[in-house]
Amino acid sequence: MKTIILGGGLAGVTLANMLSAKGETVFVLEQETSPGGLCRSEVSDGFTFDTGGSHIIFSRDLEVLSFIHNVLGKNRAERIRNTKILYKDRYVKYPFENALSELPREDCYYCLHEYIKTLMRSEKGEFSPPENFEEWILQIFGKGIADCYLIPYNTKIWNYPPSLMSAHWMEGRVPRPPVEDILKSAVGIPTEGYTHQAVFSYPVDGGIESLVHAIAAPIKDRIITGFRVTSISQKDGGYSVSNGRQTYTGDRIISTIPLQNLIPCLENVPGGVQKAVSDLKYNSVISIGIGISGDVPPYSWAYIPDSDVSRANRISFPSNFSDNAAPQGCSSVLAEITYNEGDFVSLMTDAEIVDHVTTSIAKIGLFSHDQILTTNVTKNQYAYVVYDLDYLKNIAIIRDYFSTGGISLVGRFSQFEYLNMDGVIRSVMNFIRDMK
Numbered sequence: 001m002k003t004i005i006l007g008g009g010l011a012g013v014t015l016a017n018m019l020s021a022k023g024e025t026v027f028v029l030e031q032e033t034s035p036g037g038l039c040r041s042e043v044s045d046g047f048t049f050d051t052g053g054s055h056i057i058f059s060r061d062l063e064v065l066s067f068i069h070n071v072l073g074k075n076r077a078e079r080i081r082n083t084k085i086l087y088k089d090r091y092v093k094y095p096f097e098n099a100l101s102e103l104p105r106e107d108c109y110y111c112l113h114e115y116i117k118t119l120m121r122s123e124k125g126e127f128s129p130p131e132n133f134e135e136w137i138l139q140i141f142g143k144g145i146a147d148c149y150l151i152p153y154n155t156k157i158w159n160y161p162p163s164l165m166s167a168h169w170m171e172g173r174v175p176r177p178p179v180e181d182i183l184k185s186a187v188g189i190p191t192e193g194y195t196h197q198a199v200f201s202y203p204v205d206g207g208i209e210s211l212v213h214a215i216a217a218p219i220k221d222r223i224i225t226g227f228r229v230t231s232i233s234q235k236d237g238g239y240s241v242s243n244g245r246q247t248y249t250g251d252r253i254i255s256t257i258p259l260q261n262l263i264p265c266l267e268n269v270p271g272g273v274q275k276a277v278s279d280l281k282y283n284s285v286i287s288i289g290i291g292i293s294g295d296v297p298p299y300s301w302a303y304i305p306d307s308d309v310s311r312a313n314r315i316s317f318p319s320n321f322s323d324n325a326a327p328q329g330c331s332s333v334l335a336e337i338t339y340n341e342g343d344f345v346s347l348m349t350d351a352e353i354v355d356h357v358t359t360s361i362a363k364i365g366l367f368s369h370d371q372i373l374t375t376n377v378t379k380n381q382y383a384y385v386v387y388d389l390d391y392l393k394n395i396a397i398i399r400d401y402f403s404t405g406g407i408s409l410v411g412r413f414s415q416f417e418y419l420n421m422d423g424v425i426r427s428v429m430n431f432i433r434d435m436k
């Protein structure tokens with residue numbers, strides 16, 4: 001069996017690694033000059049920045065976690081999460097519901113009061129199933145936590161109103177906080193949320209891209225870079241994949257590229273499927289790496305819900321993940337801004353983006369302009385799947401079409417699911433387990 005894998009991000013290289021270990025012949029066709037996709041990293045003046053946004057390694061899935069740990073071997077540092085939310089003038093603990101006592105007293109009261117009112121309504125069975133993501137937030141956390149943090153932050157990161165997003169994907173992803181934790185949090189007894197992420201790891205050298213390289217090592221010569229797939233045709237039970245100049249043939253195709261890139265490569269796709277794909281929503285991310293002389297706070301990362309403070313929704317501190325991410329005596333900051341083509345951010349030049357981000361971060365006191373040694377701006381078109389209210393309808397049409405045989409879909413923008421790295425590797429493992 002000769003398999004052609006479209007896309008050389010984490011999904012593509014993991015598929016190639018695992019299929020090749022089973023004795024299959026594989027080729028990975030990747031449009032960029034190196035594999036990695038969202039898991040790419042760049043070195044700029046001695047600073048290593050992840051260019052698809054800040055990445056850390058964590059998972060509840062122990063089989064996947066041990067695969068990642070084994071493949072990285074000694075190139076892995078472990079850290080205890082120390083994450084904050086910049087709320088008004090202070091850094092409060094993350095998750096927000098575990099930090100109520102750190103808020104101004106009036107805000108703490110507002111969040112607790114609304115939470116208790118919501119809990120009572122929930123206990124009385126007054127809620128019908130949430131019709132959208134905003135309703136889900138309000139029914140679980142109450143209006144206080146929603147108004148102070150969850151609604152502004154989610155509006156900012158998705159670049160889409162939570163009231164127009166589906167609620168189906170929240171169950172299992174964001175745990176319902178135990179009542180005791182909210183009460184303890186309000187009176188100042190320490191509690192931890194999202195404990196599966198409380199200890200995380202990160203490559204010592206090479207940024208997150210080194211994970212992809214480690215997985216790709218046994219099949220390096222099977223990855224063809226600079227090959228943008230533009231057409232796929234089927235003949236005599238096999239496939240031909242072309243970039244307009246060269247053609248690869250195989251018995252099977254697994255696509256890890258975004259559906260939006262795959263569909264135009266195919267022949268005779270029904271109009272309904274084309275429309276469903278073009279109606280899927282996603283956003284893009286700009287990653288702004290900033291290398292500075294001196295120190296940063298001992299935080300892992302900080303969320304910035306308030307758009308008036310900065311357009312960045314999150315700033316991370318890679319030099320706190322690995323000692324080798326920045327030269328000695330220096331530190332690094334990585335800011336992320338989500339956007340969509342045509343909006344204000346998409347029209348900003350790189351220089352304007354750097355100016356906005358460095359000025360807003362300097363204003364909150366993390367560094368001064370004269371400490372900046374280097375900056376690095378990268379844009380990724382496909383960053384987050386946005387689960388709008390038509391998502392379930394559209395994805396069902398698309399999956400139904402692809403389920404009739406032919407091309408298999410594996411990976412974040414191919415399955416069109418909010419999959420983190422562990423979810424992508426789990427999808428690959430499941431695909432290989434179930435394949436015929």
Ligand SMILES: Cc1cc2nc3c(=O)[nH]c(=O)nc-3n(C[C@H](O)[C@H](O)[C@H](O)COP(=O)(O)OP(=O)(O)OC[C@H]3O[C@@H](n4cnc5c(N)ncnc54)[C@H](O)[C@@H]3O)c2cc1C
Pocket residue numbers: 006007008009010011012029030031032035036037038039052053054055056057058227228229230256257258261285336382383384410411412413419420421422424
């Ligand atoms: C801001 C941000 C932060 C994140 N942080 C974390 C984190 O901390 N921890 C975590 O576990 N996960 C994190 N993730 C998720 C993680 O990045 C993804 O789960 C993972 O990288 C997806 O891999 P993939 O191979 O499915 O997709 P991609 O990385 O998108 O790979 C797809 C590949 O296909 C290629 N391609 C596209 N079109 C074509 C074409 N026509 N021809 C050939 N090649 C093509 C692309 O160049 C790319 O290399 C984060 C994601 C974002 C956006």
